[in-house]
Amino acid sequence: MNEAVQLPIGVTRIQELLPHRYPFLLVDKVVAFEAHKSIVAHKNVTFNEPFFQGHFPGNPVMPGVLVIEALAQAGGILTQLSRGTLAHNKLFYLVKIDNARFSRMVVPGDVLELHVSIRRIIRTMTFYTCVAKVDGQEAASADVLCAETEKD
Numbered sequence: 001m002n003e004a005v006q007l008p009i010g011v012t013r014i015q016e017l018l019p020h021r022y023p024f025l026l027v028d029k030v031v032a033f034e035a036h037k038s039i040v041a042h043k044n045v046t047f048n049e050p051f052f053q054g055h056f057p058g059n060p061v062m063p064g065v066l067v068i069e070a071l072a073q074a075g076g077i078l079t080q081l082s083r084g085t086l087a088h089n090k091l092f093y094l095v096k097i098d099n100a101r102f103s104r105m106v107v108p109g110d111v112l113e114l115h116v117s118i119r120r121i122i123r124t125m126t127f128y129t130c131v132a133k134v135d136g137q138e139a140a141s142a143d144v145l146c147a148e149t150e151k152d
Contacts, residue, residue: 005033005081017080018073019087019151023050026070027114030077038117039078043070047108062106067140068097071130074114075146079126082118089151095125096145104139106132112139124148 009030018025032040045062052060076092106112113133120127125147132140 005035007031007033009033009077009081014077016086017077019091020073024069025073026066027073027077030074030081033078033081035082036118038115039074039081041074041077041114041116043112043114045106045108045110045112049108052108060108062110062112064100064102064140067102067106067112067132068100068130068142068144069094070112071114071116071128071132071140071142072144072146074116075118075126075128075130075144076148078116078118078128079146079148091149091151093147093149094144095147098143098145100140100142102140104134104137106134106139110134119143 011028014027026043027041028044029042030039031042051063055061055063072094080087115131117129118126119129125145128144130142130144131138
């Protein structure tokens with residue numbers, strides 16, 4: 001997989017890069033990418049998301065932990081695209097979250113912009129600086145550590 005990265009990258013290609021699937025694949029499109037540095041991806045938040053049934057009836061809000069998970073998934077895509085590898089035999093785990101802040105609710109109809117930069121790589125773990133935005137306003141931010149392992 002050494003071909004040049006063609007943007008935007010849609011969900012079919014994202015599924016080649018990450019092992020996540022519905023209902024837990026939280027990245028719909030990659031709109032910007034700089035190898036070994038940064039990525040910008042989108043999550044289209046729709047009323048049909050299964051978590052809105054209980055969070056909260058009559059006042060749907062995307063759970064903050066899922067915003068952080070979406071950022072971590074964008075980080076996994078950044079790492080995979082940078083290496084030119086696929087996810088067929090790999091699993092990615094969220095290991096640590098530091099400095100998480102939530103500044104705005106994410107609701108149906110929002111396009112969640114996932115801005116992720118690589119801060120440091122330690123063997124099979126990558127430390128990312130992440131910011132989620134809606135309409136240019138910060139909705140959440142965190143420093144995230146993810147680890148990669150081979151599937152059994």
